[in-house]
Each structure stands twice: as C-alpha cells, then as structure tokens.
Amino acid sequence: MNLVEAMQKRTSLRDFTDYVPSKAEIDAILEAIYHAPVVFMSKNTHIGVITDKAVLKQLDELGVSRYGKPLNISSVLYNAPVYIVISAPLVSEVPEAFKEAIDLDFCNRSLAWTIGTMVQNIQLRATDLGLASCPVNGTVAGLIHDKELSQKIGIPDGYTPLTSVVIGKSKTPYKVREGQKDNYLVSFV
Numbered sequence: 001m002n003l004v005e006a007m008q009k010r011t012s013l014r015d016f017t018d019y020v021p022s023k024a025e026i027d028a029i030l031e032a033i034y035h036a037p038v039v040f041m042s043k044n045t046h047i048g049v050i051t052d053k054a055v056l057k058q059l060d061e062l063g064v065s066r067y068g069k070p071l072n073i074s075s076v077l078y079n080a081p082v083y084i085v086i087s088a089p090l091v092s093e094v095p096e097a098f099k100e101a102i103d104l105d106f107c108n109r110s111l112a113w114t115i116g117t118m119v120q121n122i123q124l125r126a127t128d129l130g131l132a133s134c135p136v137n138g139t140v141a142g143l144i145h146d147k148e149l150s151q152k153i154g155i156p157d158g159y160t161p162l163t164s165v166v167i168g169k170s171k172t173p174y175k176v177r178e179g180q181k182d183n184y185l186v187s188f189v
C-alpha cells in the first residue's frame with residue numbers, strides 16, 4: 001500500500017476480532033514508530049507493548065472506572081489484543097542552552113507533538129498491514145495515578161503515560177475516505 005492510500009484508508013476501528021497480531025506485525029509497527037521525528041527531549045520515550053490478557057483486563061477496568069459512566073461504555077480498550085502505551089519524562093526545567101528561547105510549556109508541547117507523530121505512524125503502518133487501530137485515552141488518564149499498574153507494564157520511574165493505541169484486526173474493511181477538510185482553517189500568505 002502506498003502512503004497516500006494508507007492515509008486515505010486510516011481510520012479508528014473499535015470492533016476487534018479474536019485475531020492476535022503476530023510478533024512480526026508488532027515489530028513492523030515498532031519499526032514505524034522508530035521513523036517518527038523526535039525532538040531532543042523525547043529521545044528516551046518509553047513504549048510499552050501489552051498483550052497479557054490479565055493485564056489488559058486490569059487496564060481496561062481502570063479506564064472504565066473513569067470513563068465508563070460519562071461515556072456510557074463498558075470497555076475503553078474494546079477487547080483489543082494489543083495495547084501500546086507511550087510514556088515520557090515530562091520536562092521540569094528548560095534545558096540551560098534554551099532558557100532564553102523557550103519556556104517550559106513549549107518544551108512539553110514539543111514532547112506532545114513527538115508523541116502524536118508516533119501515534120500517526122502506528123496507525124498508518126497498522127492500516128498498511130491490514131490491522132485495525134484506535135488511539136485511546138481512557139486508560140492513560142487513570143494510569144497517571146496508578147503507580148503499581150504503571151510499573152507492571154514497564155513504565156520507568158519518573159515517566160508520565162501520555163497516550164496509547166489499541167491494535168488488532170477488525171471485520172470492518174478499510175475504505176478510501178475523503179480528507180476532513182472542514183476540520184481545518186487554512187491560510188496562505
């Protein structure tokens with residue numbers, strides 16, 4: 001699949017089948033992440049790949065405990081077989097050389113920007129592989145406060161879970177979609 005086709009077909013799918021992506025497929029998705037652009041303070045970003053069913057259940061329950069009621073949903077991970085959580089140490093001080101150039105908020109916005117590019121690469125590669133994916137925030141919101149579960153999925157001390165994506169296979173076929181032009185304001189100078 002070429003890049004334009006992958007962009008046109010990429011969508012967030014939530015109706016996962018029992019299919020468990022292979023190690024080769026997961027490795028291909030990791031490889032796609034490694035091609036994402038990184039800002040210097042995000043070079044030690046942590047990628048947690050969770051496939052253990054018992055741990056996935058715990059993570060789902062954590063998300064449901066926060067989002068189940070307001071969103072009226074019984075699962076935030078949609079029974080997906082693979083869950084990727086991306087964490088990084090938030091910047092607490094602007095690096096010395098940049099103190100006069102940028103503020104702390106800008107540093108952390110740059111970090112969020114990097115994480116976004118990683119998620120984009122995950123979804124594009126998943127589409128290319130015929131896998132389904134969906135960015136999910138429900139569990140991350142709770143994980144930030146759950147040290148024990150964070151440790152269980154390998155998030156290093158001092159790291160903040162920032163975003164996450166579920167991956168698997170869906171019965172819903174990918175189809176080429178129109179770009180969502182109405183979501184944007186564009187200006188030319």
Ligand SMILES: Cc1cc2nc3c(=O)[nH]c(=O)nc-3n(C[C@H](O)[C@H](O)[C@H](O)COP(=O)(O)O)c2cc1C
Binds near residue numbers: 013014134137
């Ligand atoms: C930052 C971010 C967080 C999201 N969190 C969730 C989520 O918690 N649960 C969910 O089902 N979808 C989530 N989504 C997916 C969006 O609902 C989806 O991208 C949007 O509806 C557009 O659909 P598309 O991805 O198919 O183009 C999230 C997307 C983004 C970019």
